[in-house]
Amino acid sequence: MRATIWNSLPLFLQLLLQFTVLSLSKPPPLPLPPPLPVLPVPTASQLKWQRREIIMFYHFGVNTFTNSEWGTGHESPLIFNPTALNTSQWITAATAAGVSLVILTAKHHDGFCLWPSRYTHHSVAHSPWMDGNGDVVRDFVTAASSSGTDVGLYLSPWDRHDRTYGHDVAYNEHYLGQLYELLTNYGKISEIWFDGAKGANATNMTYNFQDWFGMTKQLQGSINIFSDAGPDLRWVGDETGAAGETSWSLINRTRLRIGDASLESYLIAGDPRGADWVPPECDVSIRPGWFWHEDEKPKPLNQLLDIYYKSVGRNCVLLLNVPPNKTGLVSDGDIQRLREFRLAIDTIFNHDIAGGSVVKASSERGGKWGAFTANNVADGEAGTYWTPAKEEKKGGFWIELRGLNPRSKFNVVRIEEAIWMGQRIRRHRVYVDGHVVVRNGTTVGHKRLYRLRRPVAARRVRIRILKSRGPPLLSALGLHFDPYG
Numbered sequence: 001m002r003a004t005i006w007n008s009l010p011l012f013l014q015l016l017l018q019f020t021v022l023s024l025s026k027p028p029p030l031p032l033p034p035p036l037p038v039l040p041v042p043t044a045s046q047l048k049w050q051r052r053e054i055i056m057f058y059h060f061g062v063n064t065f066t067n068s069e070w071g072t073g074h075e076s077p078l079i080f081n082p083t084a085l086n087t088s089q090w091i092t093a094a095t096a097a098g099v100s101l102v103i104l105t106a107k108h109h110d111g112f113c114l115w116p117s118r119y120t121h122h123s124v125a126h127s128p129w130m131d132g133n134g135d136v137v138r139d140f141v142t143a144a145s146s147s148g149t150d151v152g153l154y155l156s157p158w159d160r161h162d163r164t165y166g167h168d169v170a171y172n173e174h175y176l177g178q179l180y181e182l183l184t185n186y187g188k189i190s191e192i193w194f195d196g197a198k199g200a201n202a203t204n205m206t207y208n209f210q211d212w213f214g215m216t217k218q219l220q221g222s223i224n225i226f227s228d229a230g231p232d233l234r235w236v237g238d239e240t241g242a243a244g245e246t247s248w249s250l251i252n253r254t255r256l257r258i259g260d261a262s263l264e265s266y267l268i269a270g271d272p273r274g275a276d277w278v279p280p281e282c283d284v285s286i287r288p289g290w291f292w293h294e295d296e297k298p299k300p301l302n303q304l305l306d307i308y309y310k311s312v313g314r315n316c317v318l319l320l321n322v323p324p325n326k327t328g329l330v331s332d333g334d335i336q337r338l339r340e341f342r343l344a345i346d347t348i349f350n351h352d353i354a355g356g357s358v359v360k361a362s363s364e365r366g367g368k369w370g371a372f373t374a375n376n377v378a379d380g381e382a383g384t385y386w387t388p389a390k391e392e393k394k395g396g397f398w399i400e401l402r403g404l405n406p407r408s409k410f411n412v413v414r415i416e417e418a419i420w421m422g423q424r425i426r427r428h429r430v431y432v433d434g435h436v437v438v439r440n441g442t443t444v445g446h447k448r449l450y451r452l453r454r455p456v457a458a459r460r461v462r463i464r465i466l467k468s469r470g471p472p473l474l475s476a477l478g479l480h481f482d483p484y485g
């Protein structure tokens with residue numbers, strides 16, 4: 001019966017019906033997967049470190065009591081006597097500033113150890129503090145872990161106290177012995193600082209860095225090793241808290257040498273052809289000195305904000321030093337400044353004028369129903385990104401925020417790359433309502449912040465990417481108002 005009705009239909013209707021049934025039963029098209037990464041890419045530990053944005057340093061030791069920056073190594077341990085040392089107070093100061101990783105100078109150049117190292121008499125064990133039974137490193141890691149804060153340690157290679165210094169085998173053994181104590185007795189250590197500094201007249205000494213790095217990774221698998229030459233994090237090349245306008249996480253590790261001042265400009269900029277992912281860390285002190293001095297004061301808020309824009313806003317992590325004082329506490333003035341600093345950052349960045357706006361791009365990988373649409377840059381999700389479908393012949397790739405509220409003024413532009421897929425952007429330009437506001441932009445990286453000269457109101461903001469290592473991947477584009485300028 002059914003066949004009879006079917007056969008009685010005209011042929012064209014039969015074909016049309018067959019075609020409709022077939023196309024309705026076809027499975028929906030599969031979404032395009034992400035594009036290939038552009039190597040090198042960060043490790044999980046490097047990525048975690050980068051997302052912290054601000055971390056904290058504590059310089060504390062005999063210098064705190066002698067009003068000096070570089071101790072001689074001849075200080076008596078008897079001078080180390082903080083009357084009210086409270087590492088929980090240090091950590092509270094850090095968490096109030098939004099910091100999730102804190103680094104302590106376990107041993108500075110003077111060789112005095114803040115833990116009772118069995119390889120020296122020059123330590124807290126021979127000081128009057130807690131009758132020689134104290135351990136600042138222990139107190140520090142305990143206070144940090146009870147607030148969920150990660151810990152890093154600084155162990156100065158240059159040691160002006162130990163008699164083995166200058167004897168290559170003996171001192172490398174001594175150093176490895178101390179490093180072993182720190183990496184095995186204090187739980188998880190997230191960062192280790194191998195400082196390249198030494199005085200011009202320092203005794204000649206060859207450090208066996210490869211032995212140190214090897215043992216460190218063996219004992220703490222997820223640690224990040226910092227030094228002038230990485231292997232995981234590199235010095236930014238200055239101590240002013242400012243990265244370069246061009247700031248690559250890529251570099252060629254084979255070109256680096258610890259303590260070589262001639263490499264500073266290479267360290268600052270990094271290298272777009274670098275084979276290794278070794279991102280820059282910007283270390284700077286909240287005060288003029290690294291150690292506490294009675295007559296010094298914390299930097300004003302606007303200077304700290306400037307540092308933030310020039311470090312975090314240039315693809316770096318800011319390592320901010322806050323030196324505890326003679327009593328063993330972070331001074332009230334520094335705590336107050338840290339609070340103001342956090343409040344200022346939150347005030348500026350918690351409100352994004354671009355949030356939820358319409359976003360258009362030169363093209364979108366997988367089309368407008370794909371997973372890589374332009375809207376991803378304004379969805380508030382760190383893990384999504386826009387990437388184009390194809391090469392653009394003229395003018396490069398572009399992405400544009402549209403339909404912005406012309407009454408909402410902004411003076412900060414924030415651009416973020418999906419760096420877990422490789423750092424790519426080499427040259428870009430920023431336009432506000434068709435006018436160029438940033439002409440010679442270079443790298444972006446984890447975060448690029450531009451402070452405009454004055455607040456503007458606009459309907460459109462466009463980023464043009466003129467040169468890139470492979471197709472660009474933008475994870476965020478934000479517009480903010482900074483009232484502190």
Ligand code: FUL
Pocket residue numbers: 069195196197198283290
């Ligand atoms: C430098 C050292 O000489 C300073 O005293 C300070 O520790 C700074 C973080 O690194 O190289």
